[in-house]
Every structure is written in structure tokens, then in C-alpha cells.
Amino acid sequence: MLFDVCERELRVMEDALVKINAHFNAPLDRVTPALAVIRKSLDFLRGHLVEHPLASVEEQVLYAKVLLPKFYAWYIYHQEWYAIWSAVPVAVPKKVRAFWLDELRVVNRFPSRYALQHAYYRLSDTSLDELLFVPGVAEPGNRLVPEIPEFDAMFPTPCSYLFAKFRAFGLLSASMMEAMAGTPPMVHAPASSRKRTREMRWTGDAINLVELGFGIYDTKQLNEGNASLAEIFEWMEEVLHVRIGRPARRFEELEGRKKISPTDFLDRMRHGINLRIDKKNTYDPEAEEAKRRRKEKRAQLAAKIKKARGGDDGKLSTDN
Incomplete structure (x- = not known):
């Protein structure tokens, strides 16, 4: 019941965030409405737990390790994303790119501060779940339990908050790499100089993205191969404005295909x-002849222009 309730609320929250992203072009304009939506969902979780307290250790672990971090990661993400964009310097593109690279290094370096816990997060380990995610189990001073100065009181344990931050920084890293793919984003650039592109939405079957997601994960294309399946799916959902679902369940759909290949897409x-390659490399006599004629016409035209200008000296001819 807890999982279903949280997943429904998560879908509602993420759908609202997608609409906010579509409505506001400037990143700095999105933070206030986005945080308001996330706070509303967090308040919903608090109210649900008051009415339906966690009844077992399994539920406590599920909530602290998986469910709450999914919500709160977006809260951290939008705060950090706003802070980064607010600090973009008014400078030439070269310096702006240097700024983004520095910020990306900071984001990607964060997990190394908690290497043991991040390895546990990345490998989806479960052997220490009760110790790390059930309050009161770990003894004071246990090295496995991190000390986090900004630890939010709504989290059952520090590691629960840390998992939310790992997830958020994974989203940040993906967003920053996407932003840096072209011209370095300059929030202070004149409006006329900013590149405007049409919003892209995935309109094909979501199962096709499942194939892409697993392909990206298995070939280690993102974050030096450290991006998890969940992070890749969430990144594609956010960028392409589509709901894909849980990786494990969607993979079962691929495995269960009978009439078509599991990798049909x-x-x-x-x-x-x-x-496309074969078409480009195929010899077409008619196309080659047309290309030759166009080349000859260009050469003849260039010769006429050169003659009219009096040869190579660039002066007009005085001959009648």
C-alpha cells in the first residue's frame, strides 16, 4: 500500500514539474513553482505517515531508502540548479564554459566524500539496510553512518538524506552535461543572442526508450559508466517529457517478447x-552525371565573372 500511494503521488508531482518546465523557458523562473509543487507532495507524505504509521522494518527501509529520496531529490536538484544558474558569470563563452566545467567537477566529486555509502547506493546493496535506514539501530559513532551537517529532520536517518542527495546530484550532472553539449549557457546573455530551440517530446512508444536506456547503461555512456539505470530512466523521462516506468518491470516486457526481437527498436x-550508408555509397550514374554538369556550370560561371573583371588583378576590363 505504501509503495502504491507514494508512486501515485510521485507521478502527480513529476507531471506537474514537466508542465512547469514547459511553461517557463528560463531556469531561474522555474524554481519557485517547482519547489511549491514538491513541498505539496512532501506534505502529503507527512500526512499519510501520520494516518498510516510504518508498520514493519521492511516498510521503514522502503520509505527511507527508496520512496522519500525520490521525492526529496527533486527538491535538492531544483535548489542546486537555481544556485548554479544564479552564479553564471557575465563573460565571454570561453569563461562561461570554464565555469560550467568547474561546477560539473564539484557535482561529480560529491559522491567521493561518502565513497562507502555511494558504493552501497550505486550497487543497490541490501545487506546493511536495517542499520542504515531504520532509526535507532546504528550505535553512536558507527563509521557506516555518515555525519551530515545539513541533515534534514524529516528524514528517518542521515543515510536516507544522503541517498536523496546522491540521486539529486546524478540529475544535476545529467542536466549540466546536456546544457554544455552546445554553446555554453549564458543566463545573462542578451535575449537576441540566446539559442532558441523547439521543445522536444518523445512521441514514440515508451518501450523503445527502455531499449535505449538499457543500451546506454550496458555500454556505460553516461557519467563515466557510473550512472545507474534509475538515473538514466529518470533523465530520459525529464528531458523527453515521457513516463517510462521502473527499469526492472520494463525489462521483463523486453524479455517476454515472443513475436519480435527483444531489441526490435x-x-x-x-x-x-x-x-543510409548503403544509399550514400551506392554508385548512381545519373546522379554522378548531374553532379558533373553542375560542376561544369559553376566553372563556366566563375570564368565569365573573372573575364568580366579583367582577369586576376580584380579590375574591370576596359576593352569594348
């Missing part, structure tokens, strides 16, 4: 690219 992509 990737197979079609490979086939399409090969066709």
Missing part, C-alpha cells in the same frame, strides 16, 4: 543507419 535503428 535498436535493430530497426541499425537497419536504418546501414540503409
